[in-house]
Amino acid sequence: MAMAVLGHRTSPNARRARVGWLLILPVLITVALIAIYPLVYTLVAAFTESSLGRPFQDFVGVDNFATALFGDGALAPLGRSLLFAVPSAVLALLLGFVIALSLDAAVRGGKLIRVLLLLPLMTPPVMAGVIWKLMYAPTGGLFNNIISGPPIVFLGSSPSALIALIVVDVWQWTPFCVLLIFAALQTLPHEVYEAAQVDGAGIWRTFRSVTLPLIAPSLVTVLLLKLIVSFKVFDLVFIMTGGGPGFDTTVSSFDIYRTVLQKFDLGLGAAQTLVFLVLVTLVVTPIASLRARLQKAQG
DSSP: OOOHHHHHHHHHHHHHHHHHHHHHHHHHHIIIIIIIHHHHHHHHHHHHESSSSOOSSOOOTTTHHHHHHHHHSSSSSHHHHHHHHHHHHHHHHHHHHHHHHHHHHHHOOOOOHHHTHHHHHHHHHHHHHHHHHHHHHTTTTTHHHSSSSOOTTTTTTHHHHHHHHHHHHHHHHHHHHHHHHHHHHHSSOOOHHHHHHHHTTHHHHHIIIIHHHHHHHHHHHHHHHHHHHHHOOOOOHHHHHOOOSTTOOOHHHHHHHIIIEEEBBHHHHHHHHHHHHHHHHHHHHHHHHHHHHHHHHHO
C-alpha cells in the first residue's frame, strides 16, 4: 500500500520531467546542428587532407597544424587580428563610456539622442565599408578634400590601412558600447550618490570612488563582447581593402576565407580556425576571469 502511494506521488514528477525533456528537445537538436556538428566536422577536417569537393581523403596527423603555425607568414594574420581587435575594442569601450556618462548626466531618458547614436550600429557592415571607402578615396574622398596638400592613400599604404579599418570599426560599434554602458548606469543605486554628496565628495571623487567601482563589471563585460566581435571582423576587410595592401590587413578570419574558398584547402582552413580559436580563448579567458572577480567583490 505504501509503495503504491509512493508511486502515485512520484509519477507526476516523472511526467513533468518527460514533458520538460520534450520541450527542450528542439533546443538540443538546434544546438547540435549549429554548434556541435560544425565543431566535430572542423576537428576531423583539421587532421585530414580535405578539399571542398572531396573532404576527409587521407589522415595527415598534425601536418595541417604545423603549416598553420609554422608555414610562411602563418602567424602574421593572428598578430594582425590582435592588432585590430584589441585597439578597436578598447577605443570603442572608452568612447562608449564617455558618451554614456554624458548622456546619463545631461539627457536622462533622451530617446531621440540615443536613436541617433545607434544609427552607425544599424548600418549594415557592407554599406558602412562602401561609405568609408569612398570617404578614404585619394581622389574625391571627404578626408582628402578636407586636408590641403598631396592626397593621402589611406587604404593603400601601411600602417594607415589597418588604422583606417580600426577607425571604421570603432565608429560602427561605439554605439553598441554606449547602449550597454548607459543601461548599466541607469541601474546604479541613487542612494550611494546621495551619500557621497552628503560626505562632500566632488564630481571626480564621486566618479573614482562610486561610479567606476560600481560600473567596472559592466565595463569588463562590454569589453569582452566587443573583443569577440572585433576578432570576427571580415566584412570591412573584404569590402575596403581585400586584405591589402599586400597582406597588411589580412586578419585571421580573412586568411581562413582565402584558404578555404579561394585555395579550396579545407583541412588547412580547419586547422587555422582551431588555432585562431585558441588565440581568442587565450585573450578572452583572463578578461572573463576578471569580470567574475569584480562581480564577486561586489557581492
